[in-house]
Amino acid sequence: xxxxxxxxxxxxxxxxxxxxxxxxxxxxxxxxxxxxxxxxxxxxxxxxxxxxxxxxxxxxxxxxxxxxxxxxxxxxxxxxxxxxxxxxxxxxxxxxxxxxxxxxxxxxxx
Amino acid sequence: xxxxxxxxxxxxxxxxxxxxxxxxxxxxxxxxxxxxxxxxxxxxxxxxxxxxxxxxxxxxxxxxxxxxxxxxxxxxxxxxxxxxxxxxxxxxxxxxxxxxxxxxxxxxxxxxx
Numbered sequence: 001x002x003x004x005x006x007x008x009x010x011x012x013x014x015x016x017x018x019x020x021x022x023x024x025x026x027x028x029x030x031x032x033x034x035x036x037x038x039x040x041x042x043x044x045x046x047x048x049x050x051x052x053x054x055x056x057x058x059x060x061x062x063x064x065x066x067x068x069x070x071x072x073x074x075x076x077x078x079x080x081x082x083x084x085x086x087x088x089x090x091x092x093x094x095x096x097x098x099x100x101x102x103x104x105x106x107x108x109x110x
Numbered sequence: 111x112x113x114x115x116x117x118x119x120x121x122x123x124x125x126x127x128x129x130x131x132x133x134x135x136x137x138x139x140x141x142x143x144x145x146x147x148x149x150x151x152x153x154x155x156x157x158x159x160x161x162x163x164x165x166x167x168x169x170x171x172x173x174x175x176x177x178x179x180x181x182x183x184x185x186x187x188x189x190x191x192x193x194x195x196x197x198x199x200x201x202x203x204x205x206x207x208x209x210x211x212x213x214x215x216x217x218x219x220x221x222x223x
């Protein structure tokens with residue numbers, strides 16, 4: 001079935017630095033969602049991308065959907081300790097379901 | 111609104127015991143889901159209910175059963191727990207067909223000894 005691969009699996013970032021995490025698919029996607037899960041918490045919806053080449057920003061977070069709609073990226077600028085957690089991408093699977101990537105776990109060095 | 115609630119928050123079972131995980135949502139959502147989360151494997155769908163009165167298997171349904179009690183409630187039952195079912199279980203809900211944003215409950219941390 002349709003799946004997504006997230007890279008890297010782990011990201012260790014110095015506070016104040018930027019980083020990017022990627023979500024890749026071998027097939028064309030109709031849309032993609034991103035979720036964040038804080039340590040010990042539950043996944044929380046961040047954003048959905050639908051259009052080819054779409055770019056959306058939420059404060060220091062920039063989300064992009066590739067031109068071919070086969071990949072997506074999440075870029076965080078000036079990383080803060082509040083950015084710690086696991087970021088998941090998720091793709092539509094059928095009419096009701098999502099398929100989640102394995103996630104990128106981010107730790108921040110102060 | 112409480113959103114999605116789950117009970118219990120923690121549970122320890124012995125192999126072979128049974129239990130039911132409860133989930134309720136107050137957002138008038140049509141679709142509800144049960145996931146399990148294991149380290150490095152993301153979220154895997156166990157069962158889902160597209161709408162009241164329907165349930166369907168997800169990726170990893172073996173060893174589980176579900177009941178969509180009404181529009182608000184969706185329970186997950188382990189009939190004979192096994193150590194491989196040690197995991198964190200999340201319930202989620204969404205508006206329904208065509209709207210995919212999912213809202214998650216706080217999770218149940220289950221250990222099977």
